[in-house]
Amino acid sequence: MREIEVKYAVPDREALLLALKSRGVALSEPVRQDDQAYAPAGWTPGDGKRGVPFVRLRTVEGRHTFTLKRPDLNEQSCTERETVVEDRDQMHEAIMLMGYAPTVRVAKHRRIGVLDGAELCVDDLEGVGTFLELERIVSEEADEASVQTELAAVVAGLGIACERTTETYDALVRRG
Template identity: 55%
Template sequence: MSGPQEIEVKYRVFDLDDLERELAARGVILSEPVHQDDQAFAQGGWSYGQSKVGVPFARLRTQAGRHLFTVKRPVANEMACIEHESEVTDREEMRRAVELMGFYPTVRIVKTRRTARLGELLLCLDEVEHAGSFLEIEKVLGQGEDGELVQAELDEFARSLGARLERTTETYDSIVRAALLQ
């Protein structure tokens, strides 16, 4: 099974105003904030503490009255995934279908997101309930590109911003779950 491979790097943001100034200095214009309400699902048999590589995960997202169903399967690491996404009309019915397919709900992730495009990159500045501020930098791999090499390039770009950032290799479901368990 194949599909588009989305590569990302993620950073905890310590000074949001500073990061916004650094981005603006590079001509990056962030979108208006959008509210995203995500329910994450894991495949039956998988549990936190196990590797996510090779395991499919599902998500139901509601944003601006639209519902999106997404399935991701990490390839090289949690931030390098084959991804398929489609709009659905009935979130609750899709939730029941996902559970019938053997997935179970893990964590609800609620965030406010602002985005910007910078060439082939998608920049996402997220305020995540229970977890804080994060910067995600995403790129869809081109033919023949190496995901881990692209992650290194994205990391180099993030560090060039000059803002105080701390890279994390955790996905939002793991970050929110850890915050709620504290």
């Protein structure tokens, strides 16, 4: 499977929430996500990401997941694999033994909903700001650019002030 998304910085969180409510989007209660990102040893933030597998350990309400993402067309179109892990510390050690190094810790409060068949996330990224993500899980054969264009049109239809970004949360936090 592949995850294809678009991401927007949102200067007015309340305007976003009102626009979503007017479209009938029901958002979940916020949950805090604590992510530790890892990159292959030797990779630096200035290096390209396309085709490079990155991993993450996420904890949400005591539940830990391990995720591998490999950017395909761009950083917001990735081959993705994910599984639950029982012991975060042991998984951290395993990731290190696989030749990865920790890069950045990302903390956010996330609310999830559905809009026009896409998963929608309203993220309050600690120390950075509010973001809107729309994503679809698609087959390996799906046209990435077309899916991102469709998702961008859904966001444009909300009629709110926002700015599209192609940066990952890791990069945004690193920039601080």
